[in-house]
Each structure stands twice: as C-alpha cells, then as structure tokens.
Amino acid sequence: MAEQDKVILYGMWASPYVKRVEFALKVKGIPYEYVEEDLSNKSPLFLKFNPIHKKVPVLVHNGKAIAESLVIIEYIDETWKTGPQLLPENPYKRSQIRFWASYMQQVFESLVLVIKSSGEAQEKAFKEVSEKVKLLEAGLKGLFPDGIPSVDEFSKNVTLLDLFILAHFGEYEAQEEVLGLKLIYSDKTPLVVSCITALIEIPAVKESRIPHEKMVAFLKSYREDALKSATA
Numbered sequence: 001m002a003e004q005d006k007v008i009l010y011g012m013w014a015s016p017y018v019k020r021v022e023f024a025l026k027v028k029g030i031p032y033e034y035v036e037e038d039l040s041n042k043s044p045l046f047l048k049f050n051p052i053h054k055k056v057p058v059l060v061h062n063g064k065a066i067a068e069s070l071v072i073i074e075y076i077d078e079t080w081k082t083g084p085q086l087l088p089e090n091p092y093k094r095s096q097i098r099f100w101a102s103y104m105q106q107v108f109e110s111l112v113l114v115i116k117s118s119g120e121a122q123e124k125a126f127k128e129v130s131e132k133v134k135l136l137e138a139g140l141k142g143l144f145p146d147g148i149p150s151v152d153e154f155s156k157n158v159t160l161l162d163l164f165i166l167a168h169f170g171e172y173e174a175q176e177e178v179l180g181l182k183l184i185y186s187d188k189t190p191l192v193v194s195c196i197t198a199l200i201e202i203p204a205v206k207e208s209r210i211p212h213e214k215m216v217a218f219l220k221s222y223r224e225d226a227l228k229s230a231t232a
Contacts, residue, residue: 007032008060012039013210014218016108017055017069019167021063024073024202027158028083036195049137071100073160084158100139105166107132111168114179115219116226126181133189140191148194155202165192165196174215 009025009032011018025032037056037081049065058065059072061079066072067137088094105205106139110132113125140148143161148154154162169192172184186193199205 010035010037010058011056015056016167020069020163021057021072023163023166024076028080030080085161097161101161101164129156134188137192139187148198151198151201154198169196171215174212177216178219
C-alpha cells in the first residue's frame with residue numbers, strides 16, 4: 001500500500017458497526033490494513049485517534065482519523081470514486097437510502113434487545129423485530145420494484161442500506177441458532193432474504209464473512225453475559 005494513500009481500520013471482529021465499514025472498503029476495492037482492537041484494554045494509539053467516544057470503528061487515512069461508521073462510510077464514498085456509489089447522486093434516491101439505512105439501525109437495536117433478554121421482555125422485543133422486518137420488506141419493494149438483481153449487477157450498485165442490511169443480518173442464521181427463533185422467512189420477506197443472499201455472494205464480501213461457528217460462540221457468550229448482568 002502506497003504510504004501517501006495509507007488506510008488503516010481499527011475494529012473488533014464481531015462488531016456490526018465495524019463490518020459496515022469493512023464491507024464498504026471491500027466493495028469499493030480499497031486496500032487497507034486492519035488492526036484488531038482489544039476493547040477491554042484499548043491501545044494508546046487507538047485512544048489518541050478517537051478520544052471522544054473511544055469506540056470502534058476508526059478509519060485512519062494518511063494519518064488523519066475519522067470516527068463513527070456512518071461518517072466513515074460517507075468519507076469513503078466521497079474520497080474514492082472507484083466501485084459502487086454508496087450514496088446515490090440523485091437527491092431523492094439518496095434520501096430514501098439514508099432513511100431505510102436509519103430504519104435498519106432501529107431494527108438492529110430491537111434485535112439486540114432480543115439477544116439480551118428472556119421471557120416476556122424477549123417476546124416483546126421479538127415482536128418488534130418481526131414487525132420492523134415486514135416494514136423493511138415493504139421498503140425494499142419500493143427500492144427494487146423488479147426484484148433483487150443478480151449478484152453481478154448488485155455488486156455494481158451496492159448502497160449504504162445494503163451495507164447496513166449485510167452488517168446486521170448477514171449472520172442471521174447464527175442469530176437464529178442462538179435464539180432458537182426464526183427472524184427471517186423466505187415466504188414472508190422474500191426481498192430481505194434475496195438481498196442478504198445476493199450480498200453475501202459478492203466475492204469481496206464472501207471472503208470477509210465471519211465463520212458461522214465463531215459467530216454462534218460469540219453470540220452465545222454475549223447473551224449469557226447480558227442475562228447474568230440483568231439478574232445480578
């Protein structure tokens with residue numbers, strides 16, 4: 001990597017916020033160095049780059065740090081014109097992509113509650129996820145009136161929304177296995193399923209996916225810790 005265009009991504013392997021940025025770099029074809037950060041013992045260099053929030057991800061481009069996944073993705077899209085345009089040039093289309101990406105964040109927050117809870121609280125959170133996924137399906141119908149395109153075509157037109165869907169639902173099978181709950185149905189939400197399927201088949205994405213068993217083990221540990229904390 002040329003020193004005058006050096007890109008470093010500080011992250012944590014299981015963080016969907018980091019995955020958003022990682023996938024953006026991958027689909028845009030941007031070479032970068034990845035640095036795994038120990039969140040329980042953050043390095044002085046990382047804290048120097050993100051002294052305000054002290055959270056991953058952080059992108060360092062030629063020595064200059066950019067924090068917050070959405071801000072980073074916008075920076076990537078504006079700086080590198082190679083690959084797909086993550087935020088469409090058309091103002092209306094861009095507003096729709098921004099809106100549904102923001103909505104996808106809400107879906108993810110509800111999903112986190114499902115993972116961290118049990119009993120009635122989990123049932124309530126799961127119902128919220130199910131309802132929100134149905135609305136996401138309706139949103140995708142508006143964005144893809146002719147259905148999800150082929151993998152080759154999709155890879156040329158990946159957007160911010162797609163990155164969010166991929167980062168938060170790309171490992172839905174591991175999420176379902178840990179929870180023992182069905183999150184996505186091919187008959188009820190076919191566009192959501194087709195979108196995820198097409199995205200994970202993009203070569204640049206496929207090579208950076210988290211192994212299923214590794215993700216299952218992480219989610220089990222995360223859920224166990226959350227449930228213990230709730231009853232402590």
